[in-house]
Amino acid sequence: MSVTAAKGFRAAGVAAGIKDAGLDVALIVNDGPTKAAAAVFTRNRVKAAPVLWSQQVVNDGRLDAVVLNSGGANACTGAEGFRDTHATAEHAAATLGISAADVAICSTGLIGVRLRLEALRGGVDKAAASLSAAGGDDAAVAILTTDTVPKQAVAVGGTSGPSGRQRDDDRAIPASGPAAQTTGGEVGGYTVGGMAKGAGMLAPALATMLVVLTTDAEVPAADLDRALRSATRRTFDRLDSDGCLSTNDTVLLLASGASGARPPYDEFARVVEEVCADLAAQLLSDAEGASKTIAIEVSRAATEADAVTVGRAIARNSLVKCAIHGEDPNWGRILAAIGTTDAAFEPERLAVAVNGVWVCRDGGIGEPRELADMSTRHVTITVDLAAGDATATVHTTDLTAAYVHENSAYSS
């Protein structure tokens, strides 16, 4: 269901021949009544043409439609590449009878090659002809590159008690699982749904990914923006599979208002974060070549920023990632990673647990490292900085020969 779980949205995913085979163009249309939208983009200074375009058009807080393609990132393609994106938006707008200034574009695939514009235009025509309220699944497939599975999530807000999506543990990014069914129709009830793609280059300030979220709640664009920034900061921004930062990362949130619900901001923001966390967990589970997912929980930091800095330093450390791949509770490498940061801590007060066993205490030898069982698919590293009361969790994966193989052989 994903992007069409919320009322007021139609979508399609079609095969346009940009890739050698399979679906490669997706189209999402917001039928309203509201067209409010917000977006977050890559912080990479080398931004793809579709990012430069979409930044402009979402600036007024309105989007009517989104065109997405796999098979080419349209990054580092200069003025010609920007013209290709502009032409795509104009073509979609003409087809749909809307303004190009309300059409966002997202592209993913190889950097540094021009898109096959005629194929993309044909794909837009084909997608426009097959738009439907059941098109979310095809759209989620059409944006995939090296992903092995499509990623979708749905949550329901405005009902009493916890939202419709069950949290199955207490991690910031809950484990992936089947999305809750849309129950819809309650008085004041509303839905937030979304789709994501991304398997490599997951990194801070957004993973390599395209995400489109939709809701039928009626929410002003400013609140959408605030909720989206808050959610991405605590979810996608804390994925770090390989420290690489894409040129094309885009997260869009569109609100149709079709449910009539006008949720309080805090509740709405919580539901948006829940969907983002669900999608982030799915991205992590599908990270290229990974054999393990790793949660790095940093506690007793002086500030949340310090906790994230330490978590990220560990998440990006190749030697730590190799050790976890080898199921070696090599806490010395973890301390060495912490030591590269400027976070507040005293080396002789650090403590580190691996899957719950405190192998390092007071900056030195703790429980015997043999006690730490690392045979689990999910590994938890807990760091106690003994410097305050802030916490944060950063998520990563292990470093494997499969990662090297996939990224040696695949141009992206």
Add this chain to the structure above:
Amino acid sequence: MSVTAAKGFRAAGVAAGIKDAGLDVALIVNDGPTKAAAAVFTRNRVKAAPVLWSQQVVNDGRLDAVVLNSGGANACTGAEGFRDTHATAEHAAATLGISAADVAICSTGLIGVRLRLEALRGGVDKAAASLSAAGGDDAAVAILTTDTVPKQAVAVGGTSGPSGRQRDDDRAIPASGPAAQTTGGEVGGYTVGGMAKGAGMLAPALATMLVVLTTDAEVPAADLDRALRSATRRTFDRLDSDGCLSTNDTVLLLASGASGARPPYDEFARVVEEVCADLAAQLLSDAEGASKTIAIEVSRAATEADAVTVGRAIARNSLVKCAIHGEDPNWGRILAAIGTTDAAFEPERLAVAVNGVWVCRDGGIGEPRELADMSTRHVTITVDLAAGDATATVHTTDLTAAYVHENSAYSS
């Protein structure tokens, strides 16, 4: 010859049983007449006991001896670990009839386990008994861990023309090769020799490595310090095999004055840098699991710091390193890496060459990527930032399945 190439030094390398087999303790003694010394240490805030010790004792610009061991890093071992280091220095001092406050200690191996102190003491006794002016080769072997070859270099200064070590190209770190023979004995001539160990965790602000340099020039400690910092900044600091930063990195420079030569500072600094560059190139060539060495030459940067920042961002990018391993001239990943930095540049003015072929011009598509031949063992990436006239070269290796294997299986 390495550390005993310069007159006034004796050394030994012995098997003390700290490792299961092989040489594992080295001792170097400066017989003077001068005992001037300087040192550079890891910037990691989690510093091993021998680093904390050696920082103190070198503070007065004097070292009489250095004890080095492999088989254990004595890092993250708390107050007990520091006492072990102190006891080792006291034992060596008593054996040699010198002050413990003039004995530096260097350790390498697994983090987070206590050293076998009795074995180390026995090793010091054995080494002291076998000190000789021909002991440099054994000392260079005794400090190795995952290194596959010992690393030694010698250069001669004070002679007319270029120094005795031939530069075979114009890179900051010249390619490794046989060291020049010590010619010694010229009026005013002097020697700088050294040994190094390190194969993994090569990273900024010193690679994972122990380096001892010796010279028979008569140079005040303050000039030794200045020459050493200048040389390490431009050589070891620009190696970055995997972005990891060790707890034990140490570079020592000891001057005996035994040649009687008092070289001008600039010339002496140049010879020291030449030896450091030679050793750095040997470290890079022996980096764990690498199948290619990569020089990232950044030109037309606004500042040298910008050039290093950009070079390092590329050197640390796993996707770039995988692409080079796969001989894929994937310049889009290089631009994405540049885009993560805060260096001065305009994306649409960037240019990138791979082994001399400008595959990216004006931030977009340049020569066909098929023209770039990447089958060479050494790959040169050239980046033109078009933002000034500063340059720097950063050296790294590719990311391979062998790297993952070695670092999954080996506790360090």
